[in-house]
Amino acid sequence: MSENDPYQSTGQREDEPLPRVAAADLRDAWPVLDAEARIEGFRYLTSSDAEEFFLELPAFDRATIVTGLPTAEQRWWIRALPPDDVADVIQEINEEDRSRVLSLLDDSSRREISALLAYSEDEAGGLMNPRYARLRPDMSVDEAISYLRRQTRERVESIYYAYVLDQQAHLLGVVSFRQLMMTRGDALVRDVMETDLIRVPEEMDQEALSALFAQHDFLSLPVVDANGCMKGIVTADDIVDVVREEATEDIQKIGGTAALEAPYLQVGMFDMLKKRGGWLVLLFVGEMATEGAMSHFGVAIEKAAILAFFIPLIISSGGNCGSQASTLVIRAIALGEVRLRDWWRVFARELAVGTSLGLLLGIVGFVRIMVWQNTFKNADDPTVGFYGEHWALLGATVGFSVLGVALWGTLSGALLPFALKRFGLDPATASAPLVATMVDVTGLVIYFTTAAILLHGTLL
Amino acid sequence: MSENDPYQSTGQREDEPLPRVAAADLRDAWPVLDAEARIEGFRYLTSSDAEEFFLELPAFDRATIVTGLPTAEQRWWIRALPPDDVADVIQEINEEDRSRVLSLLDDSSRREISALLAYSEDEAGGLMNPRYARLRPDMSVDEAISYLRRQTRERVESIYYAYVLDQQAHLLGVVSFRQLMMTRGDALVRDVMETDLIRVPEEMDQEALSALFAQHDFLSLPVVDANGCMKGIVTADDIVDVVREEATEDIQKIGGTAALEAPYLQVGMFDMLKKRGGWLVLLFVGEMATEGAMSHFGVAIEKAAILAFFIPLIISSGGNCGSQASTLVIRAIALGEVRLRDWWRVFARELAVGTSLGLLLGIVGFVRIMVWQNTFKNADDPTVGFYGEHWALLGATVGFSVLGVALWGTLSGALLPFALKRFGLDPATASAPLVATMVDVTGLVIYFTTAAILLHGTLL
Numbered sequence: 061m062s063e064n065d066p067y068q069s070t071g072q073r074e075d076e077p078l079p080r081v082a083a084a085d086l087r088d089a090w091p092v093l094d095a096e097a098r099i100e101g102f103r104y105l106t107s108s109d110a111e112e113f114f115l116e117l118p119a120f121d122r123a124t125i126v127t128g129l130p131t132a133e134q135r136w137w138i139r140a141l142p143p144d145d146v147a148d149v150i151q152e153i154n155e156e157d158r159s160r161v162l163s164l165l166d167d168s169s170r171r172e173i174s175a176l177l178a179y180s181e182d183e184a185g186g187l188m189n190p191r192y193a194r195l196r197p198d199m200s201v202d203e204a205i206s207y208l209r210r211q212t213r214e215r216v217e218s219i220y221y222a223y224v225l226d227q228q229a230h231l232l233g234v235v236s237f238r239q240l241m242m243t244r245g246d247a248l249v250r251d252v253m254e255t256d257l258i259r260v261p262e263e264m265d266q267e268a269l270s271a272l273f274a275q276h277d278f279l280s281l282p283v284v285d286a287n288g289c290m291k292g293i294v295t296a297d298d299i300v301d302v303v304r305e306e307a308t309e310d311i312q313k314i315g316g317t318a319a320l321e322a323p324y325l326q327v328g329m330f331d332m333l334k335k336r337g338g339w340l341v342l343l344f345v346g347e348m349a350t351e352g353a354m355s356h357f358g359v360a361i362e363k364a365a366i367l368a369f370f371i372p373l374i375i376s377s378g379g380n381c382g383s384q385a386s387t388l389v390i391r392a393i394a395l396g397e398v399r400l401r402d403w404w405r406v407f408a409r410e411l412a413v414g415t416s417l418g419l420l421l422g423i424v425g426f427v428r429i430m431v432w433q434n435t436f437k438n439a440d441d442p443t444v445g446f447y448g449e450h451w452a453l454l455g456a457t458v459g460f461s462v463l464g465v466a467l468w469g470t471l472s473g474a475l476l477p478f479a480l481k482r483f484g485l486d487p488a489t490a491s492a493p494l495v496a497t498m499v500d501v502t503g504l505v506i507y508f509t510t511a512a513i514l515l516h517g518t519l520l
Numbered sequence: 521m522s523e524n525d526p527y528q529s530t531g532q533r534e535d536e537p538l539p540r541v542a543a544a545d546l547r548d549a550w551p552v553l554d555a556e557a558r559i560e561g562f563r564y565l566t567s568s569d570a571e572e573f574f575l576e577l578p579a580f581d582r583a584t585i586v587t588g589l590p591t592a593e594q595r596w597w598i599r600a601l602p603p604d605d606v607a608d609v610i611q612e613i614n615e616e617d618r619s620r621v622l623s624l625l626d627d628s629s630r631r632e633i634s635a636l637l638a639y640s641e642d643e644a645g646g647l648m649n650p651r652y653a654r655l656r657p658d659m660s661v662d663e664a665i666s667y668l669r670r671q672t673r674e675r676v677e678s679i680y681y682a683y684v685l686d687q688q689a690h691l692l693g694v695v696s697f698r699q700l701m702m703t704r705g706d707a708l709v710r711d712v713m714e715t716d717l718i719r720v721p722e723e724m725d726q727e728a729l730s731a732l733f734a735q736h737d738f739l740s741l742p743v744v745d746a747n748g749c750m751k752g753i754v755t756a757d758d759i760v761d762v763v764r765e766e767a768t769e770d771i772q773k774i775g776g777t778a779a780l781e782a783p784y785l786q787v788g789m790f791d792m793l794k795k796r797g798g799w800l801v802l803l804f805v806g807e808m809a810t811e812g813a814m815s816h817f818g819v820a821i822e823k824a825a826i827l828a829f830f831i832p833l834i835i836s837s838g839g840n841c842g843s844q845a846s847t848l849v850i851r852a853i854a855l856g857e858v859r860l861r862d863w864w865r866v867f868a869r870e871l872a873v874g875t876s877l878g879l880l881l882g883i884v885g886f887v888r889i890m891v892w893q894n895t896f897k898n899a900d901d902p903t904v905g906f907y908g909e910h911w912a913l914l915g916a917t918v919g920f921s922v923l924g925v926a927l928w929g930t931l932s933g934a935l936l937p938f939a940l941k942r943f944g945l946d947p948a949t950a951s952a953p954l955v956a957t958m959v960d961v962t963g964l965v966i967y968f969t970t971a972a973i974l975l976h977g978t979l980l
Contacts (some may be wrong), residue, residue, distance in 0.1 A: 114907040296756035307767030315847025324852035350832035368828040379954040387775025392784035466875035492952035493840040
């Protein structure tokens with residue numbers, strides 16, 4: 061094992077009946093340990109270290125630990141978590157083990173957690189904590205403060221905001237602890253509470269929810285059902301995790317992989333191959349169309365092999381421009397900066413950007429050929445410069461092709477995410493490799509068509 | 521203007537001396553309005569709507585509004601914000617206007633904000649709020665509660681955690697409001713407080729800071745200087761913004777653009793061209809090496825033009841594999857799942873993954889040639905199948921080249937982010953287009969070398 065082996069760092073395993081692992085050492089070695097070593101290392105922690113350590117772990121790792129321990133210990137650890145965290149852990153456990161782990165809980169927690177599990181993991185209901193501080197509208201501020209004081213003993217996660225509910229649990233308003241503290245003790249909660257508040261529907265998607273948190277700088281938001289009844293709260297610390305997860309998924313998709321859904325080093329080899337191989341084969345099959353296009357222009361290549369030399373340069377320009385445009389638009393859509401109906405504004409912008417970038421690259425391409433022409437000698441005929449007498453036409457062919465390909469790549473890359481979203485798909489599926497593959501065939505067509513026009517009667 | 525024109529939706533601009541814009545309409549039209557229209561729209565809001573609206577805006581938009589208003593109104597709006605938000609706004613204002621806007625503040629706020637501005641925007645000091653709830657260790661719990669009650673009047677952002685400081689402002693411990701509420705009133709704060717707490721150094725990078733928040737599910741963390749003196753707090757709601765910004769930057773870099781640093785629709789055309797054109801020209805110049813490589817193999821192409829037909833397919837496989845590997849590794853590094861010294865574990869994994877994926881794609885490529893060979897007729901000689909008598913050797917050339925290129929692309933893509941980080945650069949600079957460009961030349965070399973070996977004496 062590596063220098064990170066937690067047992068080596070204690071240095072005295074032989075002598076002690078119960079070796080102890082320092083939490084810091086385990087934390088350090090964690091990313092590179094397999095499931096078994098993690099469970100073993102965890103069991104060697106002192107009990108107070110273990111508790112702190114367990115609470116720091118993400119749901120995926122908590123599930124590994126819980127399912128790997130003897131049943132009595134499982135019960136202890138699963139009960140140490142608040143209900144929303146238990147629900148997250150349960151979702152990481154495979155189907156067979158779920159009901160067994162659920163059976164370790166007391167009845168009321170099991171009911172709460174089963175209710176949470178009915179929600180999808182990526183909607184507000186699946187993220188919320190069903191335990192929150194609640195008040196009645198007809199309480200006085202003094203009563204409210206001492207009532208909240210009692211509630212803190214019942215493992216309510218946050219008392220910073222207290223929600224005011226009627227008998228049927230309809231959400232009437234919210235009052236911050238700070239407001240209660242600033243108000244005369246005999247005032248009524250109903251007169252202090254803020255009634256103009258943001259209510260999150262249970263089924264709100266986590267992406268929309270994180271945009272809401274980012275926009276308003278809230279520490280928590282109430283989740284209500286269709287009848288306006290309060291179901292729980294979502295807190296900013298959970299949203300930090302959500303935003304990281306969403307970004308990870310988008311980044312992985314942009315790179316042309318299916319979302320991994322677990323830390324990189326933890327994904328099994330088979331899973332990794334499935335998530336990457338699927339897209340790669342699809343892209344490979346798509347890219348095969350380039351062979352068809354190339355063979356269509358085979359006569360031109362046979363006449364002037366030099367045309368083939370510029371193929372990678374030209375088609376990669378399209379791919380690069382498309383990759384830029386698609387990632388910018390994917391991110392702008394995810395952040396809510398750009399909406400579906402703004403597509404034509406994006407189109408107009410990218411038309412201008414793509415044309416300018418295409419001109420820039422086209423000129424660079426032409427200048428490159430001009431410089432080589434005048435600097436190097438042609439191997440066959442040293443009197444005509446590197447690219448021969450028709451170098452200017454060749455340069456023009458490359459230049460105009462790059463312009464066309466860059467513009468086409470930019471526009472395709474910018475509009476594909478909108479098209480995907482329009483049809484209910486994730487815009488992030490417009491990965492850099494997908495856009496590159498899509499524009500490669502068109503790039504070849506643009507190039508050889510330009511060549512046919514400009515080089516007819518000279519090279520062709 | 522579009523259907524989103526806020527003035528059209530009031531429908532009666534002509535008749536009213538002071539037309540009012542509904543906040544919802546302005547919010548809706550916001551993304552597509554230019555700076556001038558935004559300021560105009562904002563000034564037409566009722567004053568209570570305007571306040572709510574202003575507080576929802578990101579720092580970039582707040583800066584636009586503040587600098588666009590008459591000085592008297594500027595003073596009002598800039599004073600409505602807590603000091604960390606003012607610092608963010610100031611950072612979005614161009615240098616000339618900064619000192620003028622700072623002069624609108626009262627002395628004590630200006631001192632606080634100047635202190636914040638001394639920090640870099642992306643470190644803990646630049647994110648923190650210097651106003652927080654503080655207690656002395658020798659207070660009783662009852663004294664502490666009523667002291668906090670007074671502090672809430674001084675615009676302290678959060679009283680959920682109160683920090684215990686000695687006379688020299690050294691951070692001794694933290695006590696949550698909940699703990700205070702659960703404790704006997706005559707207990708001392710020093711006996712209730714938690715002393716084993718995480719202290720964030722002022723200069724901690726925001727990426728490390730958000731990893732800390734994600735791991736521990738805190739709502740706030742204290743920031744201390746080198747002497748252990750408390751400087752401020754960072755709250756989870758600010759971290760939500762940070763995580764979104766960091767992900768946006770990484771995504772833009774992965775797509776091959778410099779980070780935009782403003783919403784997509786707000787970036788000026790010149791800036792957009794600069795941030796995209798720079799990378800595109802660099803990639804284009806890099807990709808020119810492919811022309812050199814191709815001309816090196818020009819004789820082979822002249823002998824067997826069919827070899828050229830597979831060039832886009834083969835080099836794109838390398839690009840796609842590289843793009844997958846680099847984005848996965850970039851994200852794993854950003855999330856702290858993988859550290860610099862883990863590079864060889866990643867190498868070992870990607871060696872296995874790259875070989876498997878390469879074999880898969882290579883087989884698909886060979887099968888494709890086999891199927892075409894037996895399905896279609898050769899135009900020149902209908903008796904020998906689509907690719908002629910040496911089709912199996914051609915298929916093997918394509919298959920082995922794809923294997924080699926895919927493996928090479930995967931390994932280059934996986935290791936480049938580590939190399940960048942090792943030299944102090946941002947791993948996200950290993951964009952999909954950069955990796956693709958880097959492996960294109962090698963892809964050509966692998967392909968033509970394989971062809972020279974396998975096709976020697978037949979096609980070549």
